[in-house]
Amino acid sequence: xxxxxxxxxxxxxxxxxxxxxxxxxxxxxxxxxxxxxxxxxxxxxxxxxxxxxxxxxxxxxxxxxxxxxxxxxxxxxxxxxxxxxxxxxxxxxxxxxxxxxxxxxxxxxxxxxxxxxxxxxxxxx
Amino acid sequence: xxxxxxxxxxxxxxxxxxxxxxxxxxxxxxxxxxxxxxxxxxxxxxxxxxxxxxxxxxxxxxxxxxxxxxxxxxxxxxxxxxxxxxxxxxxxxxxxxxxxxxxxxxxxxxxxxxxxxxxxxxxxxxxxxxxxxxxxxxxxxxxxxxxxxxxxxxxxxxxxxxxxxxxxxxxxxxxxxxxxxxxxxxxxxxxxxxxxxxxxxxxxxxxxxxxxxxxxxxxxxxxxxxxxxxxxxxxxxxxxxxxxxxxxxxxxxxxxxxxxxxxxxxxxxxxxxxxxxxxxxxxxxxxxxxxxxxxxxxxxxxxxxxxxxxxxxxxxxx
Numbered sequence: 001x002x003x004x005x006x007x008x009x010x011x012x013x014x015x016x017x018x019x020x021x022x023x024x025x026x027x028x029x030x031x032x033x034x035x036x037x038x039x040x041x042x043x044x045x046x047x048x049x050x051x052x053x054x055x056x057x058x059x060x061x062x063x064x065x066x067x068x069x070x071x072x073x074x075x076x077x078x079x080x081x082x083x084x085x086x087x088x089x090x091x092x093x094x095x096x097x098x099x100x101x102x103x104x105x106x107x108x109x110x111x112x113x114x115x116x117x118x119x120x121x122x123x124x125x
Numbered sequence: 126x127x128x129x130x131x132x133x134x135x136x137x138x139x140x141x142x143x144x145x146x147x148x149x150x151x152x153x154x155x156x157x158x159x160x161x162x163x164x165x166x167x168x169x170x171x172x173x174x175x176x177x178x179x180x181x182x183x184x185x186x187x188x189x190x191x192x193x194x195x196x197x198x199x200x201x202x203x204x205x206x207x208x209x210x211x212x213x214x215x216x217x218x219x220x221x222x223x224x225x226x227x228x229x230x231x232x233x234x235x236x237x238x239x240x241x242x243x244x245x246x247x248x249x250x251x252x253x254x255x256x257x258x259x260x261x262x263x264x265x266x267x268x269x270x271x272x273x274x275x276x277x278x279x280x281x282x283x284x285x286x287x288x289x290x291x292x293x294x295x296x297x298x299x300x301x302x303x304x305x306x307x308x309x310x311x312x313x314x315x316x317x318x319x320x321x322x323x324x325x326x327x328x329x330x331x332x333x334x335x336x337x338x339x340x341x342x343x344x345x346x347x348x349x350x351x352x353x354x355x356x357x358x359x360x361x362x363x364x365x366x367x368x369x370x371x372x373x374x375x376x377x378x379x380x381x382x383x384x385x386x387x388x389x390x391x392x393x394x395x396x397x398x399x400x401x402x403x404x405x406x407x408x409x410x411x412x413x414x415x416x417x418x419x420x421x422x423x424x425x426x427x428x429x430x431x432x433x434x435x436x437x438x439x440x441x442x443x
Contacts, residue, residue, distance in 0.1 A: 027262070037340075038398035041333050042405065046325065047263075054393040061308030065315060065332040067325070082305055 001028050001113055003070055006049060007095060009107050012072055015084060015094035023093040028069050030116035031108050033101060037062055048116040051104050057083045064090045074101045143225050144218035146259025147239045147249035153178040154187065156206035163192050163205065176238040177209045182245040183238055185209035216251060217242040226256055281321060282357040292321075292355040298339050300348035300366075304392060307343045310351050311336035321355065327428050330406040331360045334424050337399040338364040344389050345369070346420075362424040370416035378404070378412070 004024040006012070029047035034040050035054050046067035052059055053074050060083050063071050070093040073079060078096055079087070087094050097104055109115075152170045154163065156179055167173065167189060174188035187209040195201075195208055215238045216225045225237060229251075239249040282290060294317060296310035315332040319325070335351060342349040342364065349366030371377045378400050385395030404410055407424045414420040 029263075035393060036396040036398075037393045038337070038396040038402055041337060041402050042398060044329075046329075056392055057305055058308060058392060058394075061312065061336065065308075065311055065336055066329060 001111065002026065003028055003049075003093060005111075006070075006072070006108065006113075009111050010072060010095070010097040010099055010104055012095040012097035015073075015079060015096055016088065023070065026069055026093070028113065030114045031105070032068075032116040033105050035101075040066065043116050049108075049113075051101060051108075053077055053101060055079045055083060057086055059083065060086045060090065060092060063087075063092050068092065070095065072097055072104070074099060074104050141222040141259055141263060142218070143216050143220045143222055143239055143251055144249070146222060146255045146262075147218065147251045148255055149249050151176060151238075151247055151250045153247060154205050155179055156184060156204060156209070158205045160192065160195055160203055160205060160208060161200070163187065167192070174236055176213070176247050176250065177205055178247055181247075183213060183215060183240055183247050184245075185211045186213045186238060188235075213238060215240045215245075218248055222256060222259065225251055229253055229256070290356070294353045294355070296335075296339075296351040296353075298342040298349055298351060300343065300346045302344050302389070304343075307340060308336055310339045314351075314353055318355070318360070323355075323360075323428055327360070327426060331362070331426050334362060334403045334406040334426065337403050338362065338422055338424075340394060341399055342366055344385065344394065356428075358428050360426045360428060362422070362426075364422040364424075365419065367419040368417060370418055370420055371412075371414040372416055374412055374414055 002024065003026045006028055007014070027047060028049045031049045031051060032040065032043045033051035034043075035052055037054070037058055040050065040052075040059075040062045043066060047069050048066070050059075050063055050068045050071045051074055052071065055073060055077050057080065059071060059079070062068075064086075071079075071087070072095040074097055076096065076098045079094055084094065099107070152166065152172060153176050154166060156177055158166075158177075166175065174186060174190075176183055177185035177187055185206070187205050191208045191210070195203070214228065214232060214234070216228060218239050219242055228234075228237060236250055236252045238247055239251050240246060241248050281292070294314060296313060298310055299306065311332050314335050315328055318328040318331060331353070335353070338351060342351070346366040346368065349364060352363040352365075354361040354363070376382050379397070380401040381397040383395045383397035385397075389395045400412070403422075403424060406426065408427045409423075409425040411423040412420070413422075
């Protein structure tokens with residue numbers, strides 16, 4: 001599935017429309033959803049899309065460190081200006097959907113986008 | 126560097142599952158299909174063999190070779206059931222691709238039927254070509270990260286003549302929760318490690334561990350220092366601060382335990398997963414803390430995919 005397909009399914013708009021042609025055809029391999037940074041950091045697998053309701057700059061940091069392919073903000077939220085600036089710098093596409101988290105996840109799952117893996121993180125000893 | 130390439134491919138075949146790369150639209154025949162019809166089926170679909178399915182369940186496999194043998198015997202009138210191999214080796218859709226590739230190699234087969242675990246329902250077919258196509262697709266996804274590598278510094282450890290050599294990067298982290306600057310150390314380390322040509326999986330582990338440690342310094346201390354010591358085969362992180370210290374290290378290590386105040390939680394932190402996340406990224410981890418004096422965290426991450434993918438947890442000494 002490509003980022004443009006994700007946008008269509010989620011009725012999402014890019015946060016910055018100017019450079020949308022660059023990322024439209026990037027491949028999305030899986031999806032993760034969380035509002036907690038440390039949960040995001042326990043995810044593995046580059047090429048994952050991140051769904052979140054968290055809009056501060058640290059979400060972008062997490063996405064950068066984990067090589068997420070893009071971030072979609074749910075329930076109509078817009079990222080903070082510093083977050084947008086950092087995302088631009090790190091070439092991480094941002095989207096916003098009016099849908100709630102549950103429906104966003106449901107639609108992507110129904111479209112056969114698999115959950116991202118956590119297999120690198122083994123259960124606690 | 127051929128060694129690095131093997132590591133990359135190994136990483137990929139462990140990250141992919143049979144279900145990711147198999148063909149979903151399988152052409153099948155039934156045991157009662159006359160052998161004389163097989164030629165058209167194989168030719169029209171441009172395949173060299175096909176699973177034999179009865180009532181949705183896999184009962185055999187028939188190949189071009191079986192067909193040719195039948196021709197040599199003067200093509201007597203018979204059905205697929207009389208000529209198929211009944212002892213079929215299949216793979217499950219939720220198996221790692223590496224296992225399936227090993228099976229293809231070991232058995233010298235061109236294709237393997239893919240079944241749903243626990244049933245014999247055929248859900249796809251895997252060929253060597255599918256495996257290669259899947260790997261290429263995955264490589265395409267990873268390509269963007271590879272592009273960010275800086276070729277000039279990637280041979281540094283080979284270029285330096287010494288019995289031992291290490292690179293030391295230091296990052297100052299301010300305390301007091303300056304959220305905007307937070308993560309700059311982890312980001313800087315990640316960029317630098319990529320430029321050194323270290324494999325992305327190892328880089329990610331180092332970056333996550335650094336980020337979590339950085340956040341701890343930012344939220345809970347008056348600031349501290351992150352030192353990364355990079356050698357050809359390992360990355361060591363030393364994170365130090367001078368207070369306030371952790372009262373109960375065992376408790377702090379427990380997933381879900383957090384002392385974060387509300388304002389930290391509102392930023393999406395305070396899930397109590399920080400030290401645990403560091404542990405899952407580390408090959409070795411040591412945490413020493415004295416209340417009123419400070420905390421010292423040491424993390425070692427081994428470079429190069431020689432480690433098991435699902436590994437034992439790091440040992441924690443406190």
